[in-house]
Amino acid sequence: KAGVTQTPRYLIKTRGQQVTLSCSPISGHRSVSWYQQTPGQGLQFLFEYFSETQRNKGNFPGRFSGRQFSNSRSEMNVSTLELGDSALYLCASSLVQGSNNEQFFGPGTRLTVL
């Protein structure tokens, strides 16, 4: 089975711009979660989608949004980028039922905001 894929792998933007990141989960996995990873804050949960619905949300401002499509692929969007949004954005998929919420991560998208 192919793993979780994320595109693009690297992205450079300037303050005020917006960005869309994409994630394709493992085939058969219906839950997709997004995390932000920075050296100072570690791995922080952004949100989780299941069956095209946001099921859980972390403590991030409304500039961070996401969606999930009927094929379980997911996108996250960050609007009005700030310098502090520079981070590794990780997507993870999960089988959900009977899986103890075990996450299978993609390689991440490295976002740099200048």
Next chain:
Amino acid sequence: TQLLKQSPQFLSIQEGENLTVYCNSSSVFSSLQWYRQEPGEGPVLLVTVVTGGEVKKLKRLTFQFGDARKDSSLHITAAQTGDTGLYLCAGDNQGGKLIFGQGTELSVKP
């Protein structure tokens, strides 16, 4: 707010040494997972512990879940350079969110 505290944050040892990483919380988790992350990659799941007092072994790695399901430890025997990486613990609070510890950066020198 549920928190998972990992210690130590950084660990630099010689090949062949043993080490233990701790993951502590004041909250009870239904399960706890350990991940390892290498530079430029996403975390990779190593193990999930579910039952209080559970011990799981993965080659030279031994994972233990505390009796009260609030803490966990990872012990590596005879560390190798290939063990180098960021070790993360994550607790499942059954609210749908995984709570991650800050991570332990392990460097094993030859």
